[in-house]
Amino acid sequence: MSEMATNEPARRREQGSAGVFRAALKRDLLLAFRGKSDLVNPLIFFLMVATLFPLGVSPEPGILAQLAPGLVWVAALLATLLSMDSLFRADFEDGTLEQALLSPQPLILIVLARVLAHWIMTGLPLTLMAPLLGLMLFLPAEGMGGLMLSLLLGTPTLSLVGAIGAALTVGLRKGGVLISLLVLPLYIPVLIFGSAAVQAAVTGLPLAGYLALLGAMLALGVVLAPLAIGAALRISVSG
Amino acid sequence: MAKNKTDKNWMPRWFYQLASPRWCYDITGKLLPAFSLLALVLLLGGTVWALLFAPADYQQGNSFRIIYIHVPSAILAQSCYMMMALAGAIGLIWKMKVADMVAKACAPLGASLALLALATGAIWGKPTWGSWWVWDARLTSMLILLFLYLGVMALHSAIENDTTAAQSTAVLALVGLVNIPIIKYSVEWWNTLHQPATFTLTEKPAMPVEMWLPLLVMVVGFYCFFAVSLMLRLRHEILRRERRSSWVQALVESR
């Protein structure tokens, strides 16, 4: 994967881990951009889920404003989950995944690049779209900053943990609901502190503690998740 | 399998014997009667003690007696998960079939114990707090533990190949194990309704002797029951996986 045939003029090959990471990231982002409809789907789902609550519960500002921090977070969580199934599936089916596992490049870098690409295409747009949902659900203006910060720190963790589920189920024909079953319990800590951060922002309390905890979970995820993802990929491909 | 004298000869002999499904089947056959008797005596005795002789709580009255089921099942549900993850790790690292089988046997057992803990916790809650369900830290954590168990069972049944299923669920169990402290802390922070734990084996219990002694009996009894059920499941799994081997066929014929 460090040698890609592209239309760029030949230049000095970048050596080392940074080069591998950058090459994998470039490839993943390129592929993601080519499947444009897949990018928009999670965002539409995000919007739809947020619409379900006023319809199902109550459109009153008083009630929705109370629920808004948790609702936006749950919607973001579900939208991320929805997009996880296809993370490795295409590569698994055409054999690219097997090649990546056989290559001498460290699997951890390839995996991290894939998850980062996924977050850039899913988690980041969700974070940017979140204020719109906050508006629709009557989230007070003071909460918007906390909403975006908590999602910014939380959604990468969701991508990392979701990728573990995706890697475990990539070899199975029916991935869909199974991934949700495996991954949702693991999402709960992120949800708890993410929505708590928004809640704190709304009531004017300091956010720092919650953001620090979200950051710590992200750090743990960045270090440990790629190991689990790599192991799961090897098992799924060989099984 | 040629024995390599230079590597790993600090491991006791029984560790390598454990790798043989047949040896495990034989030894569990010998251990079962003893453990079954022990479980029966302890559970029966403990139950009689809990229902008839232990004092009722000053505030909660006789519903307090539910603690003698709730606490042991909660302790066991958590121990079982650790055992499942440990067995999975051993199977993953040393490629031991028996470890895989132990992990597989732990999952439904642990799930039913978690369910028991949840049910008794909820039932206990009705006379104590007035409703059949409360979202307090301990019950919510136990519910999430049940979800983790169900996830492992779902993944196991979705994969056809026995080895792949064992390896995948081992990874999942280990990921879950790392997450359990994080989940516990998050849920506890999220809700501080439930009373703090009143029973551990190492710390001085907050309960008087007449209350924690029968509890101890029930905990040990539950551990024995756990061993019995685990061994029964393990034996069935061994027979199923080794059905093509000659010793299993001889066993089938001798019936």
Added chain:
Amino acid sequence: MKFESMADFIGMGGHGLYVWLAYGIALAIVVLNVVQPLRQKRQFLNQQARRLRREKGLS
């Protein structure tokens, strides 16, 4: 004994439903986790015996 009479024992000071429900579920789960593996094993052995007989009959 902490109870005066059998009626007292069943009633559990008004909490009878809860206590007996809890202990009943516990009994059910304990019995289930012992009976189910035993039955599975018996079914498996019968199944294998039948298969063996079939294969012997064919050869």
